[in-house]
Amino acid sequence: MTETGVLVQEPRPGDPEVLGRHRVLGRLGAGGMGVVYLAEGPFGRVAVKLVRAELADDADFRRRFQREVQACFRVGGARTARLVDFELTADRPWLATEFFDAPNLAEQVRADGPLAADAQLVLAAGLAEALLSIHTTGLVHRDLKPSNVLWTPSGPKVIDFGIASVTDTVALTSTGHFVGTPGWHSPEQISGQEVTAAADIFAWGALLCYAASGKAPFGTGSPEVVLARVAVAEPVVDRELIAPALRDLVTTAMVRDPASRPTAVDLYEAFVGLVPSDVAFPVTRVLEANLADTPLSTPVRATRTDQPARESVPPAAPPATGPSGPSGPGGARRLVAVLAVLLIAAVGGIIGLVLTQNDDTESPAESAESAEFTASEPWRITIDDQIEGNDDTGCTVTVLDADGAVVQLFEGVYSRKAYQVADTGVFHWTVNNDGCLVNADDSPARTGLPFLQMAYSGDTSVFDTSGRISVDPIDFGDATDCELTLRAIDGRSLDFVTAHKGDGPVMLNAGGPDKVYLAEAGCAFRVSVQS
Numbered sequence: 114m115t116e117t118g119v120l121v122q123e124p125r126p127g128d129p130e131v132l133g134r135h136r137v138l139g140r141l142g143a144g145g146m147g148v149v150y151l152a153e154g155p156f157g158r159v160a161v162k163l164v165r166a167e168l169a170d171d172a173d174f175r176r177r178f179q180r181e182v183q184a185c186f187r188v189g190g191a192r193t194a195r196l197v198d199f200e201l202t203a204d205r206p207w208l209a210t211e212f213f214d215a216p217n218l219a220e221q222v223r224a225d226g227p228l229a230a231d232a233q234l235v236l237a238a239g240l241a242e243a244l245l246s247i248h249t250t251g252l253v254h255r256d257l258k259p260s261n262v263l264w265t266p267s268g269p270k271v272i273d274f275g276i277a278s279v280t281d282t283v284a285l286t287s288t289g290h291f292v293g294t295p296g297w298h299s300p301e302q303i304s305g306q307e308v309t310a311a312a313d314i315f316a317w318g319a320l321l322c323y324a325a326s327g328k329a330p331f332g333t334g335s336p337e338v339v340l341a342r343v344a345v346a347e348p349v350v351d352r353e354l355i356a357p358a359l360r361d362l363v364t365t366a367m368v369r370d371p372a373s374r375p376t377a378v379d380l381y382e383a384f385v386g387l388v389p390s391d392v393a394f395p396v397t398r399v400l401e402a403n404l405a406d407t408p409l410s411t412p413v414r415a416t417r418t419d420q421p422a423r424e425s426v427p428p429a430a431p432p433a434t435g436p437s438g439p440s441g442p443g444g445a446r447r448l449v450a451v452l453a454v455l456l457i458a459a460v461g462g463i464i465g466l467v468l469t470q471n472d473d474t475e476s477p478a479e480s481a482e483s484a485e486f487t488a489s490e491p492w493r494i495t496i497d498d499q500i501e502g503n504d505d506t507g508c509t510v511t512v513l514d515a516d517g518a519v520v521q522l523f524e525g526v527y528s529r530k531a532y533q534v535a536d537t538g539v540f541h542w543t544v545n546n547d548g549c550l551v552n553a554d555d556s557p558a559r560t561g562l563p564f565l566q567m568a569y570s571g572d573t574s575v576f577d578t579s580g581r582i583s584v585d586p587i588d589f590g591d592a593t594d595c596e597l598t599l600r601a602i603d604g605r606s607l608d609f610v611t612a613h614k615g616d617g618p619v620m621l622n623a624g625g626p627d628k629v630y631l632a633e634a635g636c637a638f639r640v641s642v643q644s
């Protein structure tokens with residue numbers, strides 16, 4: 114249970130411990146697309162939706178999911194949950210949104226009963242604002258329902274926008290049946306007609322009926338029965354329970370003809386000035402606890418990729434096939450590299466790991482551990498694979514915080530690569546081989562636009578932009594496409610696009626933050642300001 118009483122269930126056997134850089138704390142719920150976990154990482158607490166394995170295996174689903182995730186980045190505004198991170202290429206893709214410590218509308222109404230008139234206005238206006246943000250980007254939510262509205266002390270926040278269309282299609286094509294929660298979908302969605310933004314307006318009306326009365330306007334029962342009611346019957350609503358200022362709008366929002374419903378702009382304008390500024394409405398704090406004893410602020414153990422994090426970190430082990438003794442390549446070396454010497458540059462704070470040899474240590478051969486250093490802002494790590502001989506399995510560098518928790522893990526790094534590290538604090542690292550030269554730069558130089566980035570050289574340097582940039586891939590190697598992720602300096606994912614060979618430059622939108630970088634990509638590319 115969180116501070117405000119949101120139910121968080123214990124993770125179950127088989128649940129992941131870590132998703133990307135987010136450590137799983139518990140389960141928030143499960144739906145058609147997958148399980149939603151509460152997790153903690155570099156952006157604080159997030160809600161991570163992990164896609165079901167069956168869907169993850171569907172190539173068509175992955176393509177649509179990726180497109181929708183891209184679209185979600187365009188949605189801004191105060192009434193929608195911001196997408197902060199994702200991993201689309203993982204075995205099971207996931208996406209992380211900001212976490213609101215609040216019950217969803219169904220939980221709220223179940224616990225405290227229907228909303229009073231003032232709170233209904235707050236809900237109506239907040240949802241109108243959310244729909245405006247979603248519709249102005251060209252998206253349709255398609256699955257606005259009580260479990261997708263979080264009831265926070267500052268009003269509603271809408272989750273899951275855009276993503277519903279992905280499962281809709283898969284569910285319909287793979288099984289031939291409607292999958293979802295009927296009763297909130299519009300008649301045109303159910304009859305398979307074209308779905309437009311008007312479908313969300315219908316759901317807006319249905320949600321307000323529910324919030325005012327505690328009853329779904331098309332009743333409950335088996336999905337077939339509820340679907341049939343939506344298709345042919347009128348909603349059952351006690352108008353007296355709906356706030357007077359909302360009654361007519363709710364009625365017109367739920368008419369059968371989508372073209373006759375108001376738009377999000379109409380709704381939004383209708384509420385400007387109507388919402389009382391000092392409205393006090395209750396947010397339930399009395400949900401049942403399942404996780405009462407689980408601390409929610411434990412140290413984050415996260416990895417850069419989807420590699421599992423280690424609970425406790427022994428000195429880095431030598432690579433399975435790497436040089437480890439007198440017979441290793443490079444001659445009869447039986448010396449162990451252990452001592453990291455910090456070379457702190459007078460200006461710029463360059464920290465270099467220099468390995469020296471020491472016969473007395475019992476650490477595994479060829480591994481090394483650095484001394485501690487402090488980074489007060491996001492920093493950059495450079496890993497240079499100088500391992501000699503034919504058994505080079507690449508460098509593995511594990512960055513740990515002061516408690517020994519893994520902050521980031523870089524595995525199988527060949528040649529020279531640099532990465533951004535968003536976390537700040539006290540760190541040290543271990544490397545698997547003394548042929549791996551590691552440098553940390555806690556005030557890395559920024560680059561200006563335009564610049565060139567070579568393939569497989571890690572993350573780009575940080576550069577300044579608050580708007581759109583053009584990325585022109587110039588070498589795809591053997592591949593036909595290249596995934597490009599734009600991140601803020603704090604590691605937040607801002608935009609994502611797949612560039613295809615022969616298609617020319619792609620655009621990415623920072624949409625606000627001014628210090629950004631492009632995460633490791635497999636292609637070489639040129640970055641410039643969009644002309």
Ligand SMILES: Nc1ncnc2c1ncn2[C@@H]1O[C@H](COP(=O)(O)OP(=O)(O)OP(=O)(O)O)[C@@H](O)[C@H]1O
Nearest residue numbers: 141142143144145146149160194211212213217260
């Ligand atoms: N960003 C978030 N902040 C707080 N709670 C969240 C967040 N995202 C999801 N939840 C909680 O997790 C629950 C489950 O989410 P999910 O989207 O899987 O459920 P659903 O809407 O019931 O299912 P479906 O995927 O079929 O639409 C939500 O109802 C909400 O209570």
